[in-house]
Structures are given as structure tokens and as C-alpha cells.
Amino acid sequence: MLRILLLGLLFGITLTMGEVISWFRIQEMFLFDSFHMYGVIGGAIAFGIVFNLAARRYGWLSDTGQPLDIHQYEFGWKRYLLGGTVFGMGWAITGACPGPLFITLGAGYWPIVLAIVGALGGTLLYGILQKHLPH
């Protein structure tokens, strides 16, 4: 567990130093005014693609000898497009996706507490309405 905590720590420091948790950077991204966020996210994806290809090619396993836990999303489009759109709206308003939501709290920008409470409320609402939503 200590190593998971340290990974989280590294993630939090990196995203803060890299300005990924800045509301301004998210606006800049949605206004298509800067390469900054596309570089960060695109770089992570590019590295991930190389890793995933190599892991499959060479049969890499986790440290306990298990296959890597790469989540396979269920086929479909409604939940991804509709849910994704709703999330995108919230991302543009708060400037925070679920990772930065908590990092911003640590960085001491206290009004983010409201966004966290809102996110938990939104999760609760989804859980209640789930059966009535298209998926």
C-alpha cells in the first residue's frame, strides 16, 4: 500500500507542477489556444500505447504474476457519448476532472470542496437514476 500512496503522491506533485490542475489550462485547452494539455494527455497516451503493445508482445505480467488488469469497456455508445458530454460540461466549469478534483484540495484551493461534494452528489444521483438512463 505504501507504494500506491507514493504513486499517488508522485501523480499529485506532477499534475500540480505541470499546471494540469489549473482551471486556466483547461479553458486554454477548450479554446484550442495551447498545445500544453494536448501534449500532457497525448504524451501519456503515446507512452501507454507503446507500453500496452510491448506488454502484449512480450506477455508482461504484474509483480504477483497476474495478467495486467486492462479494463475492457463494454461495447456500446450511448452511455459513453451522453455521460462523456455531461462530464465534459463539468470539466469546463470546474477545470477539474476527478484526479485534479482531489489534488486541488491538497493544494489548498478550498472552494474545490464544493465541487467534490457536488461530484459525490452527482455519483449518488447517477446510482439512483441508473436504471432509467440509456446505456
Add this chain to the structure above:
Amino acid sequence: MVALLLFGRRFGLSSNLRTMCSIAGAGKLSDYFRFDWKAQSWNLVFVLGTVAGGAIARFLLLAPGPVKLNPDTVETLKSMNIADAGSAFAPSVLFGPEAWSNPLALLVMLLGGLLVGFGTRWANGCTSGHAISGLSSIQWPSLIAVVGFFIGGLAVSHFVLPILLPAL
């Protein structure tokens, strides 16, 4: 993402929101929250680390400073009454102490958060799960989700914030 996979876990932050609701007893309200959240508790430890990471970066490493934005962004945001664009890390109207005395700003943060929670759970992932983990394992559902992220984000940035922000 890579380190978590090698440790037998997976990279995904928004699933923690579900776990937190389950711990708080939301299982009484919906089956969605009745799952083995203890198996997910490692992810909460990760979140705890990110909170500490944010604190270390700002208060020990004394970073980050003002964000050097594209002058076009600065101009766009200033026209929406965000006076500290280009000279701060986060807009004080939403993230500074004065937000606490501005009910509309607080409501905006709350509703924005609500959309984040509702949307990521509906889409079953956020930036880490879909954009990074999903796209790097070449999955169509993740590409559709990311297209959705941008439909929602672009609509709000270009059409909603120009009305909303000046009202704060």
C-alpha cells in the same frame, strides 16, 4: 498508469467517487453502490497520495506560479471578467477566499462538480480511465467518451461561460 498495471491495479480516478458513496452507506439507495468496495480501497490510498502531492507541490516546493497562458486566452477570459487570467494559478473568483462570500460562485462549483460526478459514472470513466487507459489500449468506447468530453467542454467554454462568468 504503467506502474499501477505492473502492481496489478488499474488507473482510474472516478471510480473512487462510487467507492466513497458506498462507504457512506449509499447501498441503501441503489444496487449500484452494493459492491465489494474493500477491494477498491487501494484506490482511495492513491487518492490520499494525490492530495498530499498537491499540498507538497504548493506548500513545500512553492510551485506552481502564475500560469503563462496564451495571450489570446487571457484576452478571452478578461472579456468574461476573469481579471487575474495570466497572472494567477487559478481564478480567485472561483478558487480564492472571496468565493466563500459569493453564493453564485459556490453554486457554480457545486453544479460543475455534480456534472463531473454524474457524467463520469454514466460514462464509466474520466480522463484517466477513458482518455489515457482506454485510448492507449485502443478501445472504441473510450474514443466515443472522449468525443463526448469535448462536445460538453466546448459547448460550455464557448457558449455557457461567456454568459456565466461575467455574472459572478
